[in-house]
Amino acid sequence: MNEAKSTIMERLRQALASEDAGEGRRRAVDARLARHEPVLVPARARVEGEARIALFTEMAEAVQTEVQRLDSFAEIATATARYLRRHNLPQKLVAAPDPLLDAAGWEKQPLLRVRRGNANPEDAVGMTLAFAGIAETGTLMLVSAPERPVMLAFLPETCIVVLPLSRLDGCYEESWARLRQQASQPPRAVNFVTGPSRTADIANTLTLGAHGPRRLFVLLVPDPEAQGPEPEGDA
Amino acid sequence: MSGATPVGFRDRAREALADPTLREALLSIRRGWPHARARAIARLPEFDALRDHGRAIKDHVLAHLDLYLERFERAVTASGGSVHWARDAAEARRLVLEICKRAGARTVTKSKSMIAEEIDLNAWLEAHGIVPVETDLGEYIIQLAGQRPSHLVGPAVHMTREEITELFARHHGTPPSERAEELVAEARRVLRQRYLEADVGITGANFLIAESGSVITVTNEGNAELTHGLPRTQIVVASIEKIVPTMEEAFTLLRLLARSATGQEFSTYTTVVTGPRRAEDLDGPEAFHVVLLDNGRSGMIGGTLRSMLRCIRCGACLNHCPVYLAVGGHAYGSVYVGPMGAVLSPVLYGIETARALPEASSFCGRCEEVCPVRIPLPALLRYWREEAWRRQLAPPAARWGMRLWRHLALRPGLYRIASGVVARVLGLLAGRRGALRRLPLAGGWTGSRDLPAPEGATFTSLYRKGVR
Numbered sequence: 001m002n003e004a005k006s007t008i009m010e011r012l013r014q015a016l017a018s019e020d021a022g023e024g025r026r027r028a029v030d031a032r033l034a035r036h037e038p039v040l041v042p043a044r045a046r047v048e049g050e051a052r053i054a055l056f057t058e059m060a061e062a063v064q065t066e067v068q069r070l071d072s073f074a075e076i077a078t079a080t081a082r083y084l085r086r087h088n089l090p091q092k093l094v095a096a097p098d099p100l101l102d103a104a105g106w107e108k109q110p111l112l113r114v115r116r117g118n119a120n121p122e123d124a125v126g127m128t129l130a131f132a133g134i135a136e137t138g139t140l141m142l143v144s145a146p147e148r149p150v151m152l153a154f155l156p157e158t159c160i161v162v163l164p165l166s167r168l169d170g171c172y173e174e175s176w177a178r179l180r181q182q183a184s185q186p187p188r189a190v191n192f193v194t195g196p197s198r199t200a201d202i203a204n205t206l207t208l209g210a211h212g213p214r215r216l217f218v219l220l221v222p223d224p225e226a227q228g229p230e231p232e233g234d235a
Numbered sequence: 236m237s238g239a240t241p242v243g244f245r246d247r248a249r250e251a252l253a254d255p256t257l258r259e260a261l262l263s264i265r266r267g268w269p270h271a272r273a274r275a276i277a278r279l280p281e282f283d284a285l286r287d288h289g290r291a292i293k294d295h296v297l298a299h300l301d302l303y304l305e306r307f308e309r310a311v312t313a314s315g316g317s318v319h320w321a322r323d324a325a326e327a328r329r330l331v332l333e334i335c336k337r338a339g340a341r342t343v344t345k346s347k348s349m350i351a352e353e354i355d356l357n358a359w360l361e362a363h364g365i366v367p368v369e370t371d372l373g374e375y376i377i378q379l380a381g382q383r384p385s386h387l388v389g390p391a392v393h394m395t396r397e398e399i400t401e402l403f404a405r406h407h408g409t410p411p412s413e414r415a416e417e418l419v420a421e422a423r424r425v426l427r428q429r430y431l432e433a434d435v436g437i438t439g440a441n442f443l444i445a446e447s448g449s450v451i452t453v454t455n456e457g458n459a460e461l462t463h464g465l466p467r468t469q470i471v472v473a474s475i476e477k478i479v480p481t482m483e484e485a486f487t488l489l490r491l492l493a494r495s496a497t498g499q500e501f502s503t504y505t506t507v508v509t510g511p512r513r514a515e516d517l518d519g520p521e522a523f524h525v526v527l528l529d530n531g532r533s534g535m536i537g538g539t540l541r542s543m544l545r546c547i548r549c550g551a552c553l554n555h556c557p558v559y560l561a562v563g564g565h566a567y568g569s570v571y572v573g574p575m576g577a578v579l580s581p582v583l584y585g586i587e588t589a590r591a592l593p594e595a596s597s598f599c600g601r602c603e604e605v606c607p608v609r610i611p612l613p614a615l616l617r618y619w620r621e622e623a624w625r626r627q628l629a630p631p632a633a634r635w636g637m638r639l640w641r642h643l644a645l646r647p648g649l650y651r652i653a654s655g656v657v658a659r660v661l662g663l664l665a666g667r668r669g670a671l672r673r674l675p676l677a678g679g680w681t682g683s684r685d686l687p688a689p690e691g692a693t694f695t696s697l698y699r700k701g702v703r
Contacts, residue, residue: 005320008475008529012301015537029302032295032480033446039288039487042281059500118517121431137501146515154460172486185314186447186482188512188519189464192505197457200497201373201389203396204263205415210372211423212457212504 036180038173045136045171052135052168053220059138063195064208065216073164073224074105080160081109083217084125089158093125094118098147100129101162103224118149119156126156126213132175133168133218137194140218141175144189153191159213161193164223239383239568241580244591247566257563260393264386268554271498272605279494289491289608292484293545296476297536303445303478304527310448314510316523324354327528331356331437331470334524335365338468340434346452346459347371348439349548350472350528352384352570353583356437367437368429370458372422379406385564385572387550388496393563426458436462436520440473441492441547442485443525449509450525451485453492453502460506469511469520474528476544482507488547491607495549531582539618543578545608552602552612558595567592574602578615586619590628593619651695658689 016025047055057067070079084091092113095101106114119126131143140161144150153159169175172192179186197212208214239247251257276282296303308318319334321327327350335343343360345351345367357367357378369378373390377383379402384390391399396415403421404411412418438459442451450471452459463469479485493499512519535541553559553573564572569580569589577592593616602612623629629637643650665671665688673681680686692700 002320004322004326004529007322008320008527008533009301009304011529011533012304012536015533016298016301025299026302028295029299029306029480033306036481036483038483039292040281040285042279042285042490044279063500063503121427139501144516144519146513146517149517150460150464151518154457154464172489173483176482176486186449186507186509188509188516189460190507191460192501192507193503194499194501194505195503198455198503199372199419200455201371201376201391202399202415202418203394204267204389204392205396207415207419209423210419210456210458211370211426211461 036177038171041171041173042136045134047135047170052170053165056133056135056138056168057220059135060195060218061138063138064198065138065195065218067218067220069220071222073103073221074108076101076104076162076219076221077106077109077112077114079219080104080127081112083160084112084158087158087215089125093127093160094120094123094152094156095127096129096148096152098129098145100164100224101127104162119151119154121155123156125158125160126152127160127162128152130161130163130167130218131190132178133163133220134170134172134175134192135168136171139172139192139194141172142189142191142193143179144187144191150189150191153193154212157209157213158215158217159196160217160219162219162221164221166223168220239565241568241584241589241592243568244566244595247568248562248595251562251566256395256398257393260395261560261563264389264392264554265560268388268497268550269605272495272551272554273498275494275498275500278500279490282491282494285487285490286607286609289488289547290545292479292487293547293608294542296478296480297541297544300475300478300536303480304475306445307443307448307478310444310446311510311523311525312448314448314523316448316510316525319524319526321526321528321530323530324528327354327472327526327530328356328359330526331472332359332363332365334468334470334522335360335435336363338435338522340365340468342366342368342429342433343435343437344368344370344430344433344462344466345374346436346438346454346462347374347390348437348472349384349387349570350439350474351437353474353530354472354528356472368426368433370426370430370456370462371454372419372456372458375422375426376402379403383565383570386553387548387572387575389550393565430461430465433462433466435468435470436464436466437470437472438462440471440477440525442479442488443473443477444480444482444485444507445478446481447509449482449507451489451505451507453489453505455497455499455503457504460504463506463508463520464518467520468522469508469524471523471525472528473525474530475532488608492547492549495547495551495605495607535582540578540582540615542610543575543615545610546575546579547608548575549607551605551607555601555605557597557599557601562595574612574616575610578612578619581619581622586622586626587628590619590623593617593623651693654693655696658693661686661688662690664688 132141199210670685
């Protein structure tokens with residue numbers, strides 16, 4: 001269908017050429033594409049440290065995300081087991097095969113059955129690791145990779161996301177800048193998640209759990225690498 | 236889909252005004268989204284500055300659209316996907332069908348896309364033996380009901396819970412669910428199975444990113460992610476003006492979108508997808524296609540209508556429009572409704588067919604006031620009115636009336652005499668009541684209320700006498 005493309009392009013060029021037919025337009029486009037400065041970041045997002053954590057928590061809770069802060073990475077398993085008990089859910093989950101989650105303290109919860117891999121339609125609880133948190137709107141940024149499949153955050157009714165505190169940014173642009181440093185091209189999927197799935201399509205009544213998770217639980221944790229030498233478990 | 240066109244607007248508007256169920260539904264829009272939007276904006280002091288940036292970003296893209304489209308295509312190809320070009324709806328339908336056939340598709344899941352509505356994709360797929368399944372709950376409801384969306388953001392806002400209960404019971408063959416949560420759970424259960432069976436997933440796009448060839452979808456339900464994440468083939472249908480240069484610019488527009496639409500700080504799911512699954516990925520489609528649709532847009536670039544291409548489909552102009560809130564979406568007989576629809580529909584259907592839509596405005600200007608990218612909607616409606624006038628599309632009575640008025644308005648002396656006579660005659664007719672119950676040619680007014688008669692002299696004669 002190259003004929004279609006050339007027709008559309010020809011129409012556009014004819015309409016736009018009068019504005020500047022020369023290289024000026026091309027240069028303007030190149031310059032724009034090479035520039036990655038934020039356009040305008042709301043003042044609200046320019047917070048640091050504890051204030052940033054407080055803003056993230058406030059914004060996330062305002063959209064029905066449950067947030068819990070832990071003292072160490074190794075408490076993740078215990079906090080998860082408690083959360084599942086509190087919501088009357090079975091002690092069973094599927095977690096991202098990301099090696100960082102190896103240090104979640106699974107050995108402390110022998111009754112918690114954990115499978116590492118992608119979510120199946122039967123899985124009730126999925127756990128993954130966030131690439132970033134964004135305080136401005138209480139948003140999680142999930143970045144797909146072989147060790148972090150996307151469906152963990154969409155198929156199960158309950159989604160648990162681990163967010164290392166060093167990855168908590170003020171605004172979306174900071175998170176994109178970090179991702180650009182790691183990869184020149186975005187991975188297949190970058191999901192920005194702000195609360196559990198919802199709909200108001202039935203008589204304008206807000207209802208959670210439309211297609212994605214009904215519950216979203218965020219664990220704010222210190223970085224495992226920042227904790228210094230931990231006594232190794234045998235896991 | 237229903238075969239309605241904008242031609243029957245007046246009749247459908249009259250019916251809509253007499254429909255108590257629709258009145259209730261429209262009232263709930265009036266009570267909900269505009270207030271939520273106002274609250275969200277009050278929490279973000281930079282909102283107006285963001286609107287200026289949003290407008291500038293879109294204007295820049297539109298002035299360089301040919302170049303950005305080339306860059307976008309190159310980036311999609313580099314990420315392992317392919318771009319297909321469609322001049323019109325028929326070409327887009329054929330392209331989508333070809334891809335579906337090559338994928339051996341029997342069922343496709345769809346995540347809400349206005350472009351798919353614009354090209355009437357569902358009917359076409361069905362006619363070729365492929366079952367399309369809408370997954371956005373609102374779209375799913377209207378698909379079952381055999382209707383068109385009546386709102387950009389809430390396609391089924393015109394339906395009551397009782398109607399949906401009845402619809403689900405009939406189609407799902409289950410005992411009727413009454414509460415909203417039960418209905419949502421029921422749809423979730425039914426659609427979950429459909430996601431797993433689908434061979435192809437079709438989504439729209441809120442934005443296309445030129446730098447990386449990425450596609451951004453925005454939902455609250457998470458249905459777009461299941462639509463592009465589960466089937467083997469993903470097709471994105473999008474119109475050419477959806478392009479944005481970089482991620483940073485897209486996120487500026489995203490800060491405007493949810494706040495303008497539903498008053499949310501950010502929609503629940505904003506997803507950026509780039510190409511098919513990578514070699515070691517555990518999920519994602521193996522094939523990634525983008526169908527780019529023109530359908531009249533390249534013809535808007537060179538003229539007055541260019542600013543309409545800034546539209547990000549938030550629906551704020553609908554939620555604040557006294558006409559939309561009185562007659563609802565279906566009266567328009569078009570895929571696009573409300574003020575933005577009244578500007579776009581003449582492009583898609585022709586002004587001859589869609590003439591009634593730009594007429595359906597009181598020029599109150601609220602649409603322009605709330606537009607996140609500052610589209611001068613009243614000016615564009617006026618453009619279409621002038622166009623209709625130039626092409627002599629108005630009925631003879633209206634044209635004669637307009638000519639008569641023009642004749643008088645250009646001759647102030649004559650105008651003063653004529654208006655003085657009319658004022659006195661109306662005053663006489665009204666008698667001591669001071670109001671008229673009936674007046675020829677003014678049935679639209681006197682049908683539901685009296686017309687107050689002018690009291691005494693005209694403004695100019697009072698002014699001359701020095702009455703201030």
